[in-house]
């Protein structure tokens with residue numbers, strides 16, 4: 001049997017003494033588009049970092065395609081960090097940033113050459129911003145910054161992509177470009193995991209969702225798991241969010257949905 | 268060159284190499300937001316110098332500098348360790364280490380001055396403020412060679428340093444040992460600080476690292492070019508400062524080097540294109556002018572649509588929310604408005620321009636309406652920018668939307 005793209009077992013992560021993820025268990029089959037949903041501070045970014053091996057794990061384990069995370073993971077894992085995680089006044093151009101996606105393949109001391117530059121340019125093309133290649137990154141709008149990050153991840157040419165809030169604060173045109181990119185990646189059989197904050201679009205974008213709030217509230221195919229009850233549980237009954245959630249679910253299902261928690265738990 | 272004896276020449280080569288190394292590691296420190304740490308590091312070297320002297324009892328520069336490196340590194344370790352185990356934040360930790368280490372160093376050097384009376388202790392003073400003239404031939408050669416080694420390491424690892432500075436998380440996913448690279452970068456910074464001690468002294472070493480990098484950053488926007496320019500500035504000001512201090516015996520090299528580079532910094536601050544103070548002021552002035560001109564055209568167009576082709580001066584100028592004299596002048600100069608006796612009216616060109624501006628603004632508002640969230644950079648645009656951003660098919664779509672809306676409103 002083929003091993004899942006990502007498997008997380010009994011995962012607990014703590015910053016100092018305080019756990020921010022507790023006893024998380026799920027697996028993601030290859031080629032799926034997965035949304036991670038949960039309130040602010042729920043531990044979504046931390047979960048992504050734990051899968052990428054960027055934060056120490058307190059207990060449990062993570063496997064990527066049936067193997068523990070290795071040092072050389074650039075061909076397997078592609079990463080789109082939260083946009084605010086870097087200094088956008090850094091003295092580099094758009095092409096420089098996208099080229100960073102090729103560094104892993106290049107290895108020590110080797111510099112990007114013509115082949116890498118052309119490849120990076122293709123990746124920019126894939127996000128419709130090839131004309132920005134020589135632009136200074138401090139001159140980009142928020143949506144353009146996000147596209148640059150996605151182009152860099154494309155340049156990594158990985159099997160599995162993890163994206164931290166790629167849709168946060170982007171304009172409509174950028175959202176369209178990102179959705180088109182996600183569809184292209186799915187068509188190529190890549191696995192994509194996206195932290196998402198807009199409950200209205202979850203049904204449209206993702207095959208599978210993980211609802212997270214410290215614990216895993218639910219995981220599974222979107223139609224089964226993205227229900228009013230599960231969202232209520234995830235968001236701890238916060239009303240404004242809840243109304244939005246209820247509306248989203250009503251639009252999607254036309255009914256209350258079935259309550260089904262941890263469909264993966266038995267497997 | 269008269270007066271440039273062999274010894275001065277050697278010192279000159281040494282300080283130029285040192286200045287280049289300081290420009291390079293100073294740029295990395297600037298990008299990692301470690302400029303202040305460099306200052307703490309420099310001050311933290313003083314107790315090491317004194318202890319090394321007390322321990323060995325001789326003024327041998329390599330020995331003193333080894334002591335400096337060790338206590339400087341200890342200071343850095345404490346700065347990074349304190350915030351992790353206590354509630355003290357990094358800025359306070361830096362201040363603390365700087366003050367405590369420097370205080371201990373001063374006390375120790377006072378003690379040495381009182382107890383040791385031979386001539387060799389004079390060397391300790393020079394480490395406080397720097398004195399290139401007192402440097403021995405061999406010391407200078409060693410400093411030059413070590414500086415070249417620092418430059419070489421950064422040169423070969425520039426791609427690796429770039430990714431570990433810009434986005435360490437991403438770098439780690441790509442398999443780079445970002446923590447080790449960061450420690451190496453910190454070590455190179457410490458080595459450069461220590462190498463700079465004999466020339467510029469404890470108090471001014473950080474200036475030698477920070478000023479060339481900050482000046483260069485004002486002019487350029489590329490990682491590699493930033494380091495090259497900072498290296499050039501560092502090398503040139505290091506060399507020039509040394510020459511001046513060799514020529515005028517009373518001037519210590521450290522302060523002269525820093526004065527030279529500070530002058531260059533002030534020129535950069537004023538004159539740099541884009542980031543300089545003057546360029547910024549000009550840009551902001553032209554933005555205001557642009558915005559006011561647009562408003563003037565809109566006001567006149569609106570008056571015209573109410574049948575008032577000419578608007579009296581007094582309605583536009585000198586009141587609140589209205590147009591300044593220089594915007595009016597600029598609109599006249601561009602041929603968009605004309606003076607009609609006491610009033611102002613649109614020319615034919617100005618009328619076209621005002622219509623174009625209104626159209627662009629309508630399209631833009633319609634476009635932003637269905638945007639999920641609005642980028643702050645995209646709010647204050649003029650018609651030319653809007654026309655450049657909106658794709659042609661989007662314009663057609665928006666125009667259909669707008670015309671259907673006005674029909675709906677009429678019917």
Ligand SMILES: Nc1ncnc2c1ncn2[C@@H]1O[C@H](COP(=O)(O)OP(=O)(O)O)[C@@H](O)[C@H]1O
Nearest residue numbers: 015016020038039040041042043044045046047
């Ligand atoms: N480096 C860190 N050190 C200490 N606490 C952290 C750190 N990063 C995140 N946290 C805490 O962990 C919790 C989860 O954070 P995060 O994973 O970023 O949540 P989310 O992405 O779901 O908003 C938050 O309470 C946050 O304050």
Ligand SMILES: [Mg+2]
Nearest residue numbers: 044045046082
């Ligand atoms: Mg987050």
